[in-house]
Amino acid sequence: MPEVVIIGGGLSGLVAAITARQAGLSCVVIEKGRSLGGDGNYVEGVMGVDSRLQQQAGITIDRTRLLQDELNYSHYEASAPHLKQLIDHSGETIDWLADQGVKFASVGPQGKSWPTIHAFAGGGHAAVATLVAKARQLGVEFCMSTSTQKLLQTAGHLSGVEVMNEVTGQTTKIATDNVILATGGYVDNPELVKKQTPLSDRLMSVSDGKSTGDGMQLAWAAGAMHDSMGALQFGGGAIFDPMLPPFMHMTSEIGVAATQEAILWVNQVGDRFVNEDVNDNMCHAGNALLGQARTFAIFDAEAVKHLSTVGLYKAVGNSPFSPDTLSKLPDELASDLAAHRKYLAKADSLETLAEQLHLPNLVDSVAHYNQQVAAGVDADFGKASAYLTPVKDGPFYAVTLGVGMACAIGGLRIDTHNAVLNAHGYPLPGLYAIGNDAAGMLVGDTYAVTLPGSTAGFAAFSGRNAVAAIVQNK
Ligand SMILES: Cc1cc2nc3c(=O)[nH]c(=O)nc-3n(C[C@H](O)[C@H](O)[C@H](O)COP(=O)(O)OP(=O)(O)OC[C@H]3O[C@@H](n4cnc5c(N)ncnc54)[C@H](O)[C@@H]3O)c2cc1C
Structure with a gap:
């Protein structure tokens, strides 16, 4: 039985899978598409504060001012501890990506913003290709064209997932104690998007079509809190x-x-x-x-x-x-x-x-x-x-x-270990959410492009953070 099952092989799922293998955990990634990387393939850049690249470029950022600025921008709807945690660990996350072989072309601002976006050399495709190669080299098992249908629970505890082969329709149960939801949010689910804006007919998703809000719906069915549905990017x-x-x-x-x-x-x-x-x-x-x-x-x-x-x-x-x-x-x-x-x-x-x-x-x-x-x-x-x-x-x-x-985030509430919280604010044992599935905690009703690259930065940071919690709980 795998020690971790990761639902979604996009940017956050790949980072989590590599981190899991590096920590010695057996790990399976369930990916409903025929290719890996999700919308990570289109990402231009990743947020980081105090990365090696910024230090080389002489970029310094006052973390407290940055935190206050972003909290004000969100009207304090963003969670201060989650935002602080992201800011504090974002630089080392960029360095970690670089250590896995991901190449960056430049770092700086995007429009009128903090100088936090680290642009991938060769774009998101190149970064994803590097991460996929690394994951395969470490022995991560990928189940492609397979979607997750249900989270299985035994006596209130997570005990596995039910998955379906998208080609044959065949369903299988995989037993595990730890599931990480990494399904990329809900930008491709018109029903859920419509709840955010009355004029959704003029809104066009530029995602790859696979971010249909599966993670949050799986978690809701397992008892997770319906949290504010966050922001559309x-x-x-x-x-x-x-x-x-x-x-x-x-x-x-x-x-x-x-x-x-x-x-x-x-x-x-x-x-x-x-x-x-x-x-x-x-x-x-x-x-x-x-x-x-x-x-x-x-x-x-x-x-x-x-x-x-x-x-x-x-x-x-x-x-x-x-x-x-x-x-x-x-x-x-x-x-x-x-x-x-x-x-x-x-x-x-x-x-x-x-x-x-x-x-x-x-x-x-x-x-x-x-x-x-x-x-x-x-x-x-x-x-x-x-x-x-x-x-x-x-x-x-x-x-x-x-x-x-580009994306729609929110729908779930997590603690600072990326554990998914139930309706009473307590962790659902063994269930974690990362990337867009969990990023609603970081913003108010308007996505924070003032902190550019933050979705991708959070995807990478949270993938590592959730696995660290699983290792600690072992
Ligand atoms: C055009 C575009 C440009 C962007 N540029 C940037 C940028 O420059 N900087 C930035 O910070 N952010 C950017 N984003 C936002 C981007 O969504 C995130 O940064 C990043 O991809 C989030 O990672 P993720 O792992 O949450 O989602 P994804 O990378 O999208 O991965 C989700 C994966 O889950 C899979 N999946 C979904 N449902 C299931 C299921 N039921 N079972 C199994 N697998 C499932 C999907 O197929 C997909 O592979 C951009 C988005 C788009 C569309």
Whole structure:
């Protein structure tokens, strides 16, 4: 009988599996997909404080100020002990990842944030490949295309799991004393997401489709507390295309221009509604966009020329990697217009564009906006003057915007050993949750992109932390 069964072979599950084997525990990973790594494959970077890399780069962070800042950001809905524990151990977690062979390209801030994001060299795919190789080398057993159906309990104690082969439908029981839930949260479960926001039709998951909230539902069925469902991690504005899935636009330069360059945004009637440089915090941008019924980015021929040949108006804040220019922008516009993609509109005059999109106030809004651009002051919403760029020279373009969601966290309450708590706040013996399944404890209603890389940082930290508790209880 394995000493630990880990449900989910994503970022947190892989870290837990390696740590378990290094501690001499026998370990099986149950993964419902055909591949490993989960959304860890898309992660750009991991949060850390006082890592070796930061020390080399001369980056110092006042941990107490950081903790207070994040607690204030969450309106003290985040748990101070959990946040402090993550901050205190995040640097050594980065060092541990590096010791397993994971390579980092850089460390620094993301938009207006603390300088905590350690960007993976080669992206999440490279990091996952390294961790998978390490896990296999250590003898971790992976059961692929196998989902967990039920947690088994005997006299109130966890005694195993019932799993199902997704191909054959065959079910099997695996006895164990320790189960770690690492199923990646619930971003791909529309029913659960809908509970978080009334406008969920404009929310698009950019996950791999497998984060369906299984961990929390398994735990709830076993008596776990239904804790506040935490935050959705908005990826800021995103192209809202009824014809293609969101991931098809992930590398789109039209998307960068429309969402990252702080150009004019208007709503369903053509009114401006926010300082567009709010995109420095992609969750704030997501909240602002979701507050409207429809949203559009509006720009002109001069903006296309500037962005594609001269340079960006604004460094891309949502990525550690910012391009110099958007050289593919003219070609992308031409090809998507030729393909009649519904998210994109073009017209020689603003009047025609307004008519096409049914935006009665657009022409007046643009005239008013251009006056503020000429004066160099956004008296309406206070956007930085550097990003006040006019909308004057046709042809004019409109990109329909929705909001991308990278992950949805929360649903369970854990103690500082990552043990899952029951409705009375006591640990369910043998049951642990890590990664997105447990990360709701770290945030309030708005995900903390002020501490960039924190989901991945917590995934790695919590994987190690849960195993340390199992070793201690042995
Ligand atoms: C596009 C994108 C970019 C992101 N970038 C970042 C970033 O730069 N920094 C950051 O901090 N975070 C980022 N995230 C958030 C990311 O979700 C987490 O950082 C990380 O992947 C969480 O790890 P996890 O182990 O909880 O979930 P995952 O890595 O998603 O792993 C969950 C695994 O559980 C499996 N699973 C689910 N249900 C079951 C079941 N019933 N039985 C068995 N297996 C199951 C899934 O198939 C999956 O393999 C990003 C997310 C996305 C989608």
